[in-house]
Amino acid sequence: MPDDELLERVRELRARGRSPKEIARALKVRPAIVTPLIQRLAAAEPREKEVPLVGCWVNQGWSSSVRFTGHPEWPDTGAAETGESGLVIVVVARELGSSVRVCEFLVDTWCLGVKNALGPKPVERRKLPSFCADAFRSYPGAPVAVPLVLAQRIVFGAIGYARGLGFEPHADFAKAAGHLGEWDGVCDLEFGRDGMPMYIEGPHDDMWRIMHTLRQNVGDGNFHYLAGLRS
Template sequence: MTVSTRDEELLARVREMRERGSAPKQIAKALGLRPAQATALVRRVAEAALANVAPDERPVVGCWVNAGWSAGLDLAEAPGWAAADPLGQEPDPDAGGFAQILLARQERASRVTVTGFLVDVCCLGVKNVTDPEVMGSGSLTTYASMYYSAFDHRPLPIDVEQAQTIVHDAVAYARGLGFEPADGFADAVVHLGAPPGDRPVIGFGRDGKPFYFSGPYDNPRRVVQILERTCGPGNYDYVAHL
C-alpha cells in the first residue's frame, strides 16, 4: 500500500499527540479531521507500534489456569497462589496433576493471539501446546469457554508471571527426569516469555516424588523405564496400563 507524504505527516503528528496522551477527539479537533479519520489513524499508529514489539512483550489481555491445578503440589513459597485455588487444597488424591494454561496477548487493535499449554505438573512437564492463533477480541470469551469445557469449574485468572513460572519450571523439572516438552513448545513459548528471576519455587510431583499417571497417547512402558533409570526404584510412583 502506497502511503502519501500527507499520510506520513498525519501519522507522525498523531503518534506525537498520542505519546502526549491526547484522545482521538482531541486529535481530530487539533488536526482538522473528522472523528472517524482520527480514530483510524490512531488505530494505524497503535498497530504499527505493536508490529515492532516482541510477542512476549505485547500487552496481556487475559491469562487463566484450571481450578485444582495445584492439588498435591508444594506451594509453601507461594501461599497466595495456593489460596487462590481452593479446589487444589481439598483432600482428594485423584484431583490435580495438570495445569491447563491459556494466554491471550494483544495482536493489534481488535485482534488477540491465544496460546495454550497443557502441563503435567507431577511428572512429564508440557504434554501438549495449542499453536498460537490470532482471532478477533470478541471471540476470546467463547474460545476460553471451549478450551476449559472439560472442567467442572470455571478457570482461574492468573498473572502472566505465574503462568511463566508454572510452565518453565515444570519443563525444567521434567527434563531433570528425562522428558522433553511437546512438539511445538519452542514456537508457543515465544508468546509466553521467560519467568521472572525472583519467583517462588514450586514443589512439583506428588508428596515430594514424581508421580506418573498414564494418558491415552502415552507410551507408559517407556515412561516407567525412564523413571526407573533417572529416579531409581521406589523414588517415584505411577498408575499406568502397561
C-alpha cells in the same frame, strides 16, 4: 573452562530454554557464576517490544497439583471438586490488533512437564470467552485468572522438573514459549507428588518408554505410577 568458552556454553544452554539452575548444574559451576553471565547476554540482546497481555488463566483446582507457600495473591477455587491429577491447563492471551493471540499449555506438574502446546492462535476478541470455555471444558467451573508470573512458574518450572527426570517438553512448545514472556528463572513451586515423581498414564502416552526413562534416571522405588486407565 576459559571465560569466553563458558559464556558461549551459557548462551547455547539459554537458547535451549534451560533455567539458570539447570545451566549451572550442566556446566558444574555455582549459580552465582552463571547469573551474571546470563544478565550480560540478556543486556546484549536487542529488546523487542513485548506484546501487551490480555490475560492468563488456569483451571480450578490447579493448586492441588503443586505446592507453594507465601503467595496469597495466587487465587484458586474448586480444589475439592476437581480432585488431584497433577495436570494443569494454562492459557495466555496477548493483543493482536483488534483480535487476540492465544497459547494453551497442558502441563503435567508431577512428571512429564509440558505434554501439549497450542498456538499462538489468532482468536476474535469476542470469541475469547468461548475459546477459554472450550480449553477448560474438562474441569468444573470457570477458569481462574492468574498473574503472568504464576503461569511462567507453572510451565517453565514443570519443564525444569521433567528434564531432571529425562523428559523434554512437547515439540510444539518451542512455537508457543515466547508467548509466556521473559522468565526470571525463579520458581518457588514444588513439583512431583509428596516429593516424588508420579506418572499417571494418559491416552496417548508411550507408557513403556516413559516407565523405562523413569527407571533409568530415577530408579525403581523412587517414583509412583498409575497405569491401565485408558478408555
